[in-house]
Amino acid sequence: xxxxxxxxxxxxxxxxxxxxxxxxxxxxxxxxxxxxxxxxxxxxxxxxxxxxxxxxxxxxxxxxxxxxxxxxxxxxxxxxxxxxxxxxxxxxxxxxxxxxxxxxxxxxxxxxxxxxxxxxxxxxxxxxxxxxxxxxxxxxxxxxxxxxxxxxxxxxxxxxxxxxxxxxxxxxxxxxxxxxxxxxxxxxxxxxxxxxxxx
Ligand SMILES: [Zn+2]
Ligand SMILES: [Zn+2]
Numbered sequence: 001x002x003x004x005x006x007x008x009x010x011x012x013x014x015x016x017x018x019x020x021x022x023x024x025x026x027x028x029x030x031x032x033x034x035x036x037x038x039x040x041x042x043x044x045x046x047x048x049x050x051x052x053x054x055x056x057x058x059x060x061x062x063x064x065x066x067x068x069x070x071x072x073x074x075x076x077x078x079x080x081x082x083x084x085x086x087x088x089x090x091x092x093x094x095x096x097x098x099x100x101x102x103x104x105x106x107x108x109x110x111x112x113x114x115x116x117x118x119x120x121x122x123x124x125x126x127x128x129x130x131x132x133x134x135x136x137x138x139x140x141x142x143x144x145x146x147x148x149x150x151x152x153x154x155x156x157x158x159x160x161x162x163x164x165x166x167x168x169x170x171x172x173x174x175x176x177x178x179x180x181x182x183x184x185x186x187x188x189x190x191x192x193x194x195x196x197x198x199x
Contacts, residue, residue, distance in 0.1 A: 003015075003016060004016075005019055007019065007022055007023065007026075007027075008032070008036060009023070009026075009027045009030050009032060009033070009036075010026065010027070019040060020037060020040050020041070023036055023037055023040070024037060075125075087122075087124075087127045087129050087158075088129070088154075088157040088158050088160075089122075089129045089130055089131060089150075089154060089157070089158060090130075091126070091127035091128055091129060092128050092129070092130050092143055092144065092145045093145055094128070095128060095143070096143055097130065097142075097143030097144045097145055098144075098145045099144045099145060099146060099147050100142070100143070100144055100186075101141070101142070101143045102141075102142040102143075102184065102185065102186035102187075103139050103140065103141060103142070103186060103187065104139070104140045104142060104184045104185060104186070104187075104188040104189070104190060105138055105139055105140075105188070105189045105190070106138045106139075106140050106152075106155070106189075106190050106191075106192070107138055107189070107190070107191045107192070108138075108191075108192045108193075108194070108197055108199075109191070109192070109193045109194065109197075110194050110195075110196050110197040110198070111194075111195065111196065115197055115199050116136050116199060117133060117136060117138045117199060118133065118136060118159075118199060119133055119134060119135045119136045120132070120133060120134065121133040121155075121158060121159045122158040122159070128143070129158050130142065130143055130144045130145070130150060131150050131154050131155045131158050131184065132158065140155050140184060142184050142186075149183050149184070150183070150184050151180060151181050151182060151183055151184060152180055152181075152182045152183075152184060152190060153180030153181060153182075154184070155184065156180065161199075163180040164194065164197070165178070165194075166178040166192045166193055166194050167193050167194065167195060168191075168192075168193035169182070169190070169191070169192055169193070170189070170190070170191040171188065171189070171190055171191075172188055172189055173189065178192070
């Protein structure tokens with residue numbers, strides 16, 4: 001059991017670590033309160049006890065240091081990403097593309113397993129490539145600043161994967177001879193089947 005003290009003003013029994021709070025909350029206007037609080041605050045034992053019971057205080061500089069670490073970490077991640085995957089197509093000036101903005105739905109099977117196509121293929125802090133993904137939904141965004149077409153092979157180039165030898169290729173549901181030169185169009189579906197494919 002904690003040792004009890006008595007409040008010098010009202011004589012109620014108070015735990016030592018609660019006396020400061022009791023004085024300032026119960027007797028805020030008593031003429032002796034200010035002096036008593038000053039005295040109690042200079043008692044190192046009491047300050048320590050109070051501090052030990054306090055909830056964790058997060059200071060502003062600690063938040064800033066944490067933010068700096070996160071931003072720095074992300075920055076170096078993107079730098080490493082950008083350095084290891086130099087853009088295979090010229091960067092566009094901004095999200096959306098000045099000439100057109102199309103979407104093509106790509107589905108890839110490895111055997112019978114549907115592959116998850118990664119998000120942010122072709123995107124870095126330094127470059128938006130005209131053929132890229134935003135999410136893991138398989139939607140290829142084709143956003144061009146220039147009047148030209150891109151192929152599924154261009155997308156694999158941006159991704160950094162060989163197009164390889166699909167066993168089957170469907171464009172808008174119709175089988176075609178598998179080829180990396182198939183043009184990317186708006187509102188198109190492309191389905192590729194491989195014996196084995198690792199994203
Ligand atoms: Zn985009
Ligand atoms: Zn888009």
